[in-house]
Structures are given as structure tokens and as C-alpha cells.
Amino acid sequence: MSDLRDLYQQIILDHNRSPRNFREIEQPDRTARGDNPLCGDRITLYVKLDGDRVSDIAFQGSGCAISQASASLMTTTVKGKTVNEADELFRRFHAMVAGPAQKAGKRESLGKLAAFGGVRDFPARVKCANLPWHTLHAALQAEAKTVTTE
Amino acid sequence: MEASRSVTSLPQVAPQSGLDVRRVRRDFPILATQVRGKPLAYLDNAATSQKPRSVIETVSRFYSSENANIHRGVYYLSEKSTAAYESARAKVQAFVNARHPHEIVFVRGTTEAVNLVAAAFGRSAVREGDEILLSQMEHHSNIVPWQLLCEASGARLRVIPMDDAGELVLEEYEKLLTDRTKLVAVVHVSNSLGTVNPVKEIVALAHERGIPVLVDGAQRAPHGPVDVQDLDCDFYTLSGHKMFGPTGIGALYGRASLLERMPPYQGGGDMIRSVSFEGSTYAPPPAKFEAGTPNIAGAVGLGAAVDYLAGIGWEAIRQHENELLQYATEALSSVPSVRIIGTAGEKVSVVSFVMQGVHPHDIGTVVDQDGIAIRTGHHCTQPVMDFYGVPATARASFALYNTRDEVERLVSQVRYVRQVFG
Numbered sequence: 129m130s131d132l133r134d135l136y137q138q139i140i141l142d143h144n145r146s147p148r149n150f151r152e153i154e155q156p157d158r159t160a161r162g163d164n165p166l167c168g169d170r171i172t173l174y175v176k177l178d179g180d181r182v183s184d185i186a187f188q189g190s191g192c193a194i195s196q197a198s199a200s201l202m203t204t205t206v207k208g209k210t211v212n213e214a215d216e217l218f219r220r221f222h223a224m225v226a227g228p229a230q231k232a233g234k235r236e237s238l239g240k241l242a243a244f245g246g247v248r249d250f251p252a253r254v255k256c257a258n259l260p261w262h263t264l265h266a267a268l269q270a271e272a273k274t275v276t277t278e
Numbered sequence: 279m280e281a282s283r284s285v286t287s288l289p290q291v292a293p294q295s296g297l298d299v300r301r302v303r304r305d306f307p308i309l310a311t312q313v314r315g316k317p318l319a320y321l322d323n324a325a326t327s328q329k330p331r332s333v334i335e336t337v338s339r340f341y342s343s344e345n346a347n348i349h350r351g352v353y354y355l356s357e358k359s360t361a362a363y364e365s366a367r368a369k370v371q372a373f374v375n376a377r378h379p380h381e382i383v384f385v386r387g388t389t390e391a392v393n394l395v396a397a398a399f400g401r402s403a404v405r406e407g408d409e410i411l412l413s414q415m416e417h418h419s420n421i422v423p424w425q426l427l428c429e430a431s432g433a434r435l436r437v438i439p440m441d442d443a444g445e446l447v448l449e450e451y452e453k454l455l456t457d458r459t460k461l462v463a464v465v466h467v468s469n470s471l472g473t474v475n476p477v478k479e480i481v482a483l484a485h486e487r488g489i490p491v492l493v494d495g496a497q498r499a500p501h502g503p504v505d506v507q508d509l510d511c512d513f514y515t516l517s518g519h520k521m522f523g524p525t526g527i528g529a530l531y532g533r534a535s536l537l538e539r540m541p542p543y544q545g546g547g548d549m550i551r552s553v554s555f556e557g558s559t560y561a562p563p564p565a566k567f568e569a570g571t572p573n574i575a576g577a578v579g580l581g582a583a584v585d586y587l588a589g590i591g592w593e594a595i596r597q598h599e600n601e602l603l604q605y606a607t608e609a610l611s612s613v614p615s616v617r618i619i620g621t622a623g624e625k626v627s628v629v630s631f632v633m634q635g636v637h638p639h640d641i642g643t644v645v646d647q648d649g650i651a652i653r654t655g656h657h658c659t660q661p662v663m664d665f666y667g668v669p670a671t672a673r674a675s676f677a678l679y680n681t682r683d684e685v686e687r688l689v690s691q692v693r694y695v696r697q698v699f700g
């Protein structure tokens with residue numbers, strides 16, 4: 129079952145069990161919704177901005193372990209980053225789970241997010257890992273439409 | 279996979295069935311597939327069934343030696359092709375015990391069958407203020423076509439409620455039957471719960487008030503006999519691919535008197551008597567509802583599937599599947615924090631379940647690692663998911679070729695899911 133351990137790494141199971149920043153932010157500067165109706169993965173993202181810096185970020189929602197852990201780890205990683213830095217992380221996360229194969233070194237530069245590197249071997253689950261990030265992207269671009277990665 | 283031992287120690291719930299499952303499995307080439315070095319355990323039969331060699335070979339033989347368009351050529355091959363197509367119709371007629379072959383309309387599947395009735399019957403018989411009566415456990419394909427009809431006509435939908443076991447509440451059903459009700463459309467067997475509905479009683483109650491009834495039989499056909507005369511229903515739908523036939527072919531049974539009165543569904547070749555720019559006249563049923571070149575090879579393949587089922591016999595299938603159902607229900611219930619969704623008194627071999635704290639998709643991914651294919655999601659029955667307050671379920675659905683060993687493997691993996699997610 130080594131393949132499964134690649135997907136469900138301890139840090140992912142931990143963030144699924146006890147998601148960080150799982151709350152609503154009163155009067156957020158940005159908010160966006162992500163919904164994968166076929167899966168049933170749903171998240172609402174709240175972002176507080178201080179200039180172009182993400183001063184607070186939180187989410188609520190329900191779904192599979194991959195989508196919930198991805199949202200949780202995303203919030204812990206993005207908090208304190210600038211909008212540009214967050215978008216760069218989005219781009220690199222996306223490349224890691226869905227882009228062409230990469231060298232291990234590139235993953236390491238993503239820190240804890242590298243835990244999602246195993247997702248690429250489970251094509252049906254890529255959309256779960258990506259949903260929170262696409263939702264963040266929409267929030268930062270101030271797009272009103274609900275996001276989906278299905 | 280130590281957990282499997284505790285499963286095998288469960289008491290035997292039924293005697294050995296009369297079905298020679300090993301022989302049956304040899305009829306289905308795909309069942310020999312290896313998934314990541316493990317034998318495939320295909321437990322998603324409610325989504326689509328696998329095909330026996332006889333169906334595959336019949337379709338192949340048709341294209342190799344009988345293919346031509348039907349109902350027009352005067353040449354040898356066209357006559358052969360037409361005979362094969364019409365012989366398949368006769369087989370489906372016998373399968374559902376319809377009075378006449380022209381009561382069988384070939385369609386793409388149940389979805390098209392329901393759309394056909396919603397469009398053709400709906401257009402001619404449903405007006406503003408009328409009501410279409412459905413049930414809480416309908417598949418989206420028996421909801422959305424009626425919503426489209428309601429939007430176009432100003433009619434509205436009413437819904438027969440169900441109880442926590444997943445059984446329809448017939449007392450409420452009776453109250454919903456009024457002089458505004460123009461049609462009852464109800465599923466014979468629920469794809470997400472496995473419930474077998476008392477459709478004969480449902481039809482009788484509607485007929486007392488002169489209301490026609492459509493029965494969605496997609497999930498019934500692979501599990502038991504269908505007798506439209508005994509049910510006395512007015513429409514009955516089949517999907518070939520769910521009953522060991524090809525995809526893209528199905529059948530609508532329609533009572534002859536209703537089919538005759540209904541306007542056409544689609545216009546085109548084969549459904550006309552004569553065409554001029556001033557106007558056209560239509561062929562009688564079933565041709566009236568089969569515009570264009572149909573899925574001829576699919577129909578012939580469906581005929582082979584009907585023959586295959588007849589060769590096995592319903593009693594052997596029923597007994598075998600019932601054993602699998604009871605065994606799977608007991609064994610899955612014994613896994614900590616697993617809850618079975620759908621506990622009706624009469625069920626086919628479909629077991630939907632949820633596990634506390636674990637999303638069904640994660641269950642699906644874990645069991646897939648052991649080569650076990652189950653369905654996770656809402657199964658195109660979102661109102662059922664809403665009723666139980668769950669976003670999705672994991673669903674194992676068994677067919678005649680599944681084995682007790684495959685159920686054990688599933689249960690063992692579901693125990694492992696519990697371990698992984700703590």
C-alpha cells in the first residue's frame with residue numbers, strides 16, 4: 129500500500145482531521161466559493177488584505193480528505209504572503225499536481241505543500257487538491273463566479 | 279489485510295446458490311482483468327454492467343456479416359439486417375412480456391425513453407396547472423425531463439415522500455393523486471438505495487383515477503423478471519448497458535393505445551408515411567418514434583443479452599444476488615462507524631454506505647488500490663443524498679458474476695480505510 133501512503137501522507141490526514149483556519153472571517157476583503165458538485169467538495173474562502181499582503185485567510189466547507197487538507201495547508205502557507213507570492217504558489221502547486229513530471233528538488237521548494245506531490249498519480253483526485261487553490265485565485269482576482277475544477 | 283479473517287468468520291447467511299458463478303465468470307472476458315497486480319473486483323454494476331462474450335460476439339458478427347441499413351433496401355443484406363433488428367425487438371417484447379412487438383420502441387437508454395415520453399406524451403396531454411407525480415428516490419433522468427416539461431407547459435412536479443428505510447410512503451402517495459395528476463413516473467428499483475418499489479400497487483392506485491404510470495426499469499432489468507402486463511404499467515424503460523447489453527441502446531415499452539395517440543418525438547427518416555412541403559404523415563408505432571438510422575448493432579446486441587439472461591434463469595440469479603446482498607450488508611455493518619444507507623425490506627443487490635469522518639471518495643480511492651471498483655458520489659440522485667443529509671455515499675452493486683470472495687475483499691479494504699483515517 130505504499131502508493132496509498134504517498135497520497136494520504138500523515139500531514140494530509142492530520143490537516144483533514146483538524147483543519148487549520150477553519151472559520152469565517154467577519155467582513156473579509158475578498159471571498160470566493162469553490163464547488164465540485166460531482167464530488168461534493170465545497171469550500172468558501174475568506175481573505176483579509178493589508179495592502180497587497182494576505183493578513184488573514186480562512187475557509188469553511190466539506191469534502192474529501194484531499195480537498196479539505198489542501199484548503200487547510202493552503203491557508204497556513206499563504207497567510208502573510210503578498211498577492212503575487214500567493215499566485216506564484218498557486219502556479220507551482222498546480223504544476224506539481226497536474227503539470228508535466230518534475231524533479232524532486234522543485235517539490236521541496238514548496239515546503240509542506242510538497243505532501244500533495246503524490247496526488248498526480250491519482251488523476252481522479254487532482255481536481256480535489258486543486259479546488260482550494262483555484263478558489264484562492266478567484267478570490268484574489270475578485271472574480272464573483274463560483275469556481276469548479278471538475 | 280489481517281482484517282479479512284474476522285469477515286470470513288461471520289456466520290453463513292444462506293445456503294449455496296444454484297448458480298455456477300465460476301462458469302458465469304468465464305462468460306465475461308473483462309473479469310480476468312488485473313488491476314495493479316490484483317484481480318479486478320467489479321462492484322459498480324448499477325452504473326453499468328459488463329458484457330458476456332455472446333453479446334460481444336453478436337455485435338461483432340453483425341458488423342462482420344449482416345450490416346446494412348434497415349427497412350429500406352430490397353437487397354439481401356438489408357433484409358438480413360432488418361430481420362436481425364426486428365428479431366431483437368421481439369426478444370425485448372418477450373423479456374418484458376408486452377402484448378405486441380410494436381409496443382417496443384428502441385431508444386438510446388432510459389434517459390431517452392423518459393425524454394421521449396415527457397416530450398411526446400407531455401406535449402399532447404399536459405397543460406398549465408396539471409401535475410406530474412414523481413418520487414423522492416428518482417434518478418435525475420426521471421426528474422429533469424419532467425422539469426423541462428413543466429417549464430414549457432406551466433405544469434408542476436409533486437413528490438411522493440419516502441421514509442428513513444428508503445421506502446415510499448404509499449399513504450402520502452394516495453393523497454397526492456388528484457384530478458390534476460396527469461402522469462405518475464416512478465422508479466422500479468432505486469439505483470442508490472436498492473429499494474424495490476411496489477410498482478404494481480402504485481399503478482393500481484393511479485389507474486383507479488385513470489392516471490397513466492411510467493416505470494423506470496433500468497435497475498430492475500438486470501436483477502429480475504419484468505412483466506408489463508402483470509404490472510399493468512403504461513410505460514416501462516430499459517437501458518441495455520445495465521443488463522449486460524451494449525451502451526447506447528435501450529427500450530421504451532408503451533401501451534399500444536397510448537403510443538398511437540402520442541405525436542412523434544423526433545422527425546426524420548423512417549418515422550414517416552409520406553412527406554411533402556405541405557405536410558407529412560407519420561408511420562405507426564414503433565417507427566413513429568424511431569427517426570433516423572437507429573443503433574442497429576446495439577439492438578441486436580441487446581437481443582443477445584436478453585437471450586443470455588434467459589439462459590441463466592432468474593431464480594438462480596435472485597438467490598445468488600440475495601446471498602451477496604445479505605452477506606455484504608451484515609459484513610459492512612460490522613465495520614466500526616459504517617452506516618448503510620437504504621434498508622428497505624425488499625432490495626436488489628445494491629449496498630450504499632457512509633463512514634463517519636471519511637468522505638466516500640477517499641473510501642473509493644483506498645479500495646481501488648486493491649482492484650475493487652465501487653461508485654462514490656451522489657449517483658445522480660441528489661434528492662436522496664439531501665434526504666439522508668450526506669453529500670455522497672460509497673456504493674457497491676453486485677451482479678450475477680460477483681462472488682462472496684469479492685465482498686470479503688471489499689469489507690477487508692473498508693476496514694483498512696478505517697485504519698488509515700483513524
